[in-house]
Amino acid sequence: MENRIYNFSAGPAVLPEEVLLEAQKDLFALPGVGMSILEISHRSKTYDAIHQEAKEGLKQLLNIPDDYTILFLQGGASLQFSMVPLNLMPPKNKADYILTGSWSKKAMKEAKRVGTVNVAATTEEGEGDKKYFKRIPKQSELKLDPDAAYVHFTSNNTIFGTEWQTEPEVGNVPLVCDASSDILSKPLDIKKYGLIYAGAQKNMGPSGVTLVIIRKDLLERSQDSLHTMLNYKIHAENDSLYNTPNTFGIYIIKLVTKWLLGLGGLEEMFKINKKKAQLLYDCIDQSGGFYKGHAEKDSRSLMNVTFNLATEELEKKLIDEATKAGFSGLKGHRSVGGLRASIYNAFPVKGVEALVDFMKDFQKRNG
Structure with missing residues (x-):
């Protein structure tokens, strides 16, 4: 590849x-x-x-x-x-x-x-x-x-x-x-x-x-x-x-x-990480409940964004379609289920933007 x-x-x-x-x-x-x-x-x-x-x-x-x-x-x-x-x-x-x-x-x-x-x-x-x-x-x-x-x-x-x-x-x-x-x-x-x-x-x-x-x-x-x-x-x-x-x-x-x-050091990296996480959490929070974040808002991670959908079947469908679209590793840990997007330092902003676009389109087709 x-x-x-x-x-x-x-x-x-x-x-x-x-x-x-x-x-x-x-x-x-x-x-x-x-x-x-x-x-x-x-x-x-x-x-x-x-x-x-x-x-x-x-x-x-x-x-x-x-x-x-x-x-x-x-x-x-x-x-x-x-x-x-x-x-x-x-x-x-x-x-x-x-x-x-x-x-x-x-x-x-x-x-x-x-x-x-x-x-x-x-x-x-x-x-x-x-x-x-x-x-x-x-x-x-x-x-x-x-x-x-x-x-x-x-x-x-x-x-x-x-x-x-x-x-x-x-x-x-x-x-x-x-x-x-x-x-x-x-x-x-x-x-x-x-x-x-x-x-x-x-x-x-x-x-x-x-x-x-x-x-x-x-x-x-x-x-x-x-x-x-x-x-x-x-x-x-x-x-x-x-x-x-x-x-x-x-x-x-x-x-x-x-x-x-x-x-520019960790101050600049922190700004980028906050931007990436905000994009993804905004998508979850503005979905009208279609996507549900796991962590309480004041405890949310900038590195690992965890969320669920209404059913396991819908979660599996999203993961399958996302994998085919070039998004790898979104399956949540078995302790939580659902999905997990790990967006560490090296993960690009454009990748988060692409996932958000995919999630919004998936909601339109399945909401």
């Missing part, structure tokens, strides 16, 4: 075309190197420059202060569900978890293997197999333990289409965030966080790289008794090179940060 279709997949997700084309151009041999990025040693000067450029790009975009360390790890966000409590929970062995979706529940499950977990808030509704989340909790709903080792939350929930509009206020307790699906989509005040982790496959690059940004003083919590590959302090001391990193994935992150800086 020569023409690219519109990829609404929740992840691995769409990448900037400029990045793909540059990687394609230089894949056979990096300029002046004579080898592919897939072949060079992670101990070489060439790769070291790529590694440092990727870190510097992230540092510029997120205004990461010098008292934070940037790590490129493996195992996805799912391994961080374990690494966070293993490294940060001792010696208190208790932490607060805010539950807003499936991923925060999975993170809590792993934390319970290490110590005591206090559910500071949950917005789960329903019963049995019909449990779901539709909103982010209000600050007044949080029941925080001031003596907790940290507070964990998931900033964006891909399955249910909800997103925190601002960070929870947690006092002096370190704030830990799984930002896998909205990292680099908007400016962040890194100083509010003790640790941020994110799988790369939504907004940063291909699957296989996990970004961890950790405040340096928290590295002292990593105990020598930890298994080496699970120890943040070891990875920090070795600049994420204790073992062979995902060199290609980090190379793509370098190109993505360069692309974002060329756009």
Whole structure:
């Protein structure tokens, strides 16, 4: 297939075309190197420059202060569900978890293997197999333990289409965030966080790289008794090179940060993301109930727009017709059903406009 279709997949997700084309151009041999990025040693000067450029790009975009360390790890966000409590929970062995979706529940499950977990808030509704989340909790709903080792939350929930509009206020307790699906989509005040982790496959690059940004003083919590590959302090001391990193994935992150800086940084990216989401939510809200958004309006995600139609048959028909029209990945997660349009950073405005036109036409023919 020569023409690219519109990829609404929740992840691995769409990448900037400029990045793909540059990687394609230089894949056979990096300029002046004579080898592919897939072949060079992670101990070489060439790769070291790529590694440092990727870190510097992230540092510029997120205004990461010098008292934070940037790590490129493996195992996805799912391994961080374990690494966070293993490294940060001792010696208190208790932490607060805010539950807003499936991923925060999975993170809590792993934390319970290490110590005591206090559910500071949950917005789960329903019963049995019909449990779901539709909103982010209000600050007044949080029941925080001031003596907790940290507070964990998931900033964006891909399955249910909800997103925190601002960070929870947690006092002096370190704030830990799984930002896998909205990292680099908007400016962040890194100083509010003790640790941020994110799988790369939504907004940063291909699957296989996990970004961890950790405040340096928290590295002292990593105990020598930890298994080496699970120890943040070891990875920090070795600049994420204790073992062979995902060199290609980090190379793509370098190109993505360069692309974002060329756009004008995260302030400009945030404007574009808000425009894309508004187009789609307006279509849903103005459909007279033909399309029904899943998330409550003040909790809506800019990254994952989830919605339903009146019947499963109508939803299946829309997905089938959309696929034939060149819109891929619109089927909603089985937990919610319906449809989900993931419109991460690299998803183009024209693609959202095309989907809106398709949805309006579908409503005319089936409403």
